[in-house]
Amino acid sequence: MEAAPMLRKTAPRKARTGRLQRRESLAGWLFVAPMLLGISIFTLFPILIMLILNFADWDFVLGLEKFAWAGLDNFGQLLDDSRFHKTWMNNMIFMFTVPVCMAISLLLAIIINKHVFLKDFFKVAYFMPYISSVVAVAVVWQVLFHPSKGPVNQFLRMIGISDPPRWIADPDWALLSVMMISIWISIGFNMIVYMAGLQAIPKDLYESAEIDGAGGWTKFRKITLPLISPTTFFLLITGIIYTFKSFDLIAVLTKGGPAGSTSLMVWYMYETAFLNLKIGYASAIGTVLFISVLIITLVQWAGQKKWVNY
Amino acid sequence: MNAMLNLKLPDIRKTVVTLIMLGCGILFLLPFFWMISASLKFENDVFTYPIRWIPDEWNAVNNYRKVWFGDHPFWLYYLNTIKVAVLTTLLSVTVSALAAYGFSKVNFPAGRWLFLIVLATFMVPQQAVLVPQFILYRSLGLFDTHAGLILLNSFSVLGTFMLRQFFLGVSNDYIESAKIDGAGHFRIFTRIALPLVRPAIATYAILRFIWTWNDYQNPLIFLRTDHRFTLQLAMQKFTTINGEYYSLIMAAAVSAILPLLIVFVIGQKHVIEGISFGGVKG
Numbered sequence: 405m406e407a408a409p410m411l412r413k414t415a416p417r418k419a420r421t422g423r424l425q426r427r428e429s430l431a432g433w434l435f436v437a438p439m440l441l442g443i444s445i446f447t448l449f450p451i452l453i454m455l456i457l458n459f460a461d462w463d464f465v466l467g468l469e470k471f472a473w474a475g476l477d478n479f480g481q482l483l484d485d486s487r488f489h490k491t492w493m494n495n496m497i498f499m500f501t502v503p504v505c506m507a508i509s510l511l512l513a514i515i516i517n518k519h520v521f522l523k524d525f526f527k528v529a530y531f532m533p534y535i536s537s538v539v540a541v542a543v544v545w546q547v548l549f550h551p552s553k554g555p556v557n558q559f560l561r562m563i564g565i566s567d568p569p570r571w572i573a574d575p576d577w578a579l580l581s582v583m584m585i586s587i588w589i590s591i592g593f594n595m596i597v598y599m600a601g602l603q604a605i606p607k608d609l610y611e612s613a614e615i616d617g618a619g620g621w622t623k624f625r626k627i628t629l630p631l632i633s634p635t636t637f638f639l640l641i642t643g644i645i646y647t648f649k650s651f652d653l654i655a656v657l658t659k660g661g662p663a664g665s666t667s668l669m670v671w672y673m674y675e676t677a678f679l680n681l682k683i684g685y686a687s688a689i690g691t692v693l694f695i696s697v698l699i700i701t702l703v704q705w706a707g708q709k710k711w712v713n714y
Numbered sequence: 715m716n717a718m719l720n721l722k723l724p725d726i727r728k729t730v731v732t733l734i735m736l737g738c739g740i741l742f743l744l745p746f747f748w749m750i751s752a753s754l755k756f757e758n759d760v761f762t763y764p765i766r767w768i769p770d771e772w773n774a775v776n777n778y779r780k781v782w783f784g785d786h787p788f789w790l791y792y793l794n795t796i797k798v799a800v801l802t803t804l805l806s807v808t809v810s811a812l813a814a815y816g817f818s819k820v821n822f823p824a825g826r827w828l829f830l831i832v833l834a835t836f837m838v839p840q841q842a843v844l845v846p847q848f849i850l851y852r853s854l855g856l857f858d859t860h861a862g863l864i865l866l867n868s869f870s871v872l873g874t875f876m877l878r879q880f881f882l883g884v885s886n887d888y889i890e891s892a893k894i895d896g897a898g899h900f901r902i903f904t905r906i907a908l909p910l911v912r913p914a915i916a917t918y919a920i921l922r923f924i925w926t927w928n929d930y931q932n933p934l935i936f937l938r939t940d941h942r943f944t945l946q947l948a949m950q951k952f953t954t955i956n957g958e959y960y961s962l963i964m965a966a967a968v969s970a971i972l973p974l975l976i977v978f979v980i981g982q983k984h985v986i987e988g989i990s991f992g993g994v995k996g
Contacts, residue, residue, distance in 0.1 A: 425822075431899040432825050435816025438809045440828065442869030447835045450846035457845065520732040528982060529739045532746065535978045535985075537928040539946045540967035543953050544749045547960050550761075555748060558763040588742075593989065600990030649839050652930040656950055670841045677845045678935065690842035697839060 601635030917988030
């Protein structure tokens with residue numbers, strides 16, 4: 405008896421909400437349509453082509469008639485390619501810039517956050533390399549690191565090092581030099597993010613720790629580090645992805661040389677595709693690049709439970 | 715007396731730390747000082763050691779004139795870069811804001827998985843699809859055009875994601891009451907939601923402008939004709955051509971960096987806040 409009037413009521417309302425929901429859906433599709441269209445054409449479609457090209461042997465200057473299937477040859481070739489191995493190792497070494505840069509940035513962030521005047525000035529100063537164009541910055545460092553004339557080596561000779569390293573001209577030092585410049589560029593960004601994280605830590609935690617007699621180091625280890633761990637996680641994960649995308653610095657500074665000592669995967673892929681025109685092989689490198697990023701990100705994601713406190 | 719001393723002690727410590735940090739900061743920025751200083755000198759004086767930070771003889775006018783109005787005139791590359799950066803920023807902000815609103819404030823079932831697809835494309839490094847993009851551009855006639863370059867950076871997942879976070883913060887009550895008053899979504903978007911997230915839009919616009927201005931890789935691959943070059947590409951070319959003229963190269967580097975520094979100093983608050991927000995909320 406009681407349910408009957410209610411039933412009669414819902415029927416027309418259902419039709420109305422149905423119409424409203426259709427209008428809502430239409431609005432939704434219209435709002436996201438430009439983005440979807442763009443992504444489909446400029447990203448999704450190219451991803452599909454890449455998957456196909458992985459299995460092709462093709463020089464695209466010669467046109468479609470020279471297209472040939474290669475099966476898994478491209479990947480087989482990668483396994484035997486000593487240059488690719490070196491490049492992959494370089495990428496692994498290059499990843500160490502991330503924790504080093506983060507440690508320096510955290511130290512700076514703590515100091516600037518609480519212990520100095522002119523806070524805003526320091527923020528801007530350390531941020532400058534990050535917003536400067538990598539091309540210009542790379543060119544400047546190229547000159548600074550000039551083996552004979554550069555100011556860096558002139559200074560080193562003045563303080564008594566008669567045989568300073570040849571920096572980016574020396575296969576043994578080049579990767580390290582590039583890593584140092586890369587750290588110099590990224591410090592500002594990491595520092596700003598860390599400062600924001602530090603400001604989110606409640607002050608009374610430190611105060612009560614002080615009452616309990618905790619020193620600076622204890623406070624840092626027991627309060628700052630654990631509470632800042634989500635920020636650390638964010639910086640680690642984005643930083644490492646970023647190292648796999650580093651192209652500009654290498655392209656301008658060393659072009660992968662000397663003797664392939666600074667060749668990273670992205671650079672090797674560029675070289676293979678656009679200078680040697682081996683498209684299928686380049687796509688295979690791109691795929692390995694993508695899989696490497698994916699695995700490393702997933703491993704970090706899985707590992708976060710052990711050390712990240714939310 | 716004793717109490718006063720106690721009050722002053724932290725200040726003294728703070729001053730000392732500030733001075734030390736100032737030293738570190740100057741050391742950190744030394745490459746920039748060297749760059750500016752070298753750009754003002756005669757070529758023969760560039761590498762004199764000990765470094766003369768303020769040159770004895772100035773050649774600034776000559777150096778900068780060669781950079782701006784020489785064989786590779788920077789004014790042209792400036793115009794190109796401004797055009798590309800401004801249009802990319804406008805288009806990208808529009809597309810991202812629309813999509814972000816659609817993904818956060820419009821209630822449609824497809825929205826959720828469409829957003830997941832969009833997010834998933836973010837995992838693929840752009841370089842991995844450069845080759846297919848290049849082939850696509852050649853066949854669409856977008857290769858070696860500014861339009862192509864602009865389109866390439868205009869569909870930003872990062873921008874959409876960032877603005878969506880901000881739209882989520884807009885209270886649904888505003889939107890519901892506007893709906894009761896008979897406003898459609900587009901009206902709500904332009905009149906209510908957009909003004910509320912204006913700071914986020916500013917942040918993203920500044921970041922997108924900086925990224926586009928500094929982009930080297932895409933112009934390198936998708937532009938070929940000299941007079942269409944953007945600043946970064948021209949900078950690299952200029953360096954190759956003027957290999958040993960370091961004073962000129964430094965003048966070019968200063969010219970490439972300076973406008974961005976100005977944009978940054980003006981929009982500093984927005985940039986830093988935006989980055990902090992992204993970093994803390996993840």
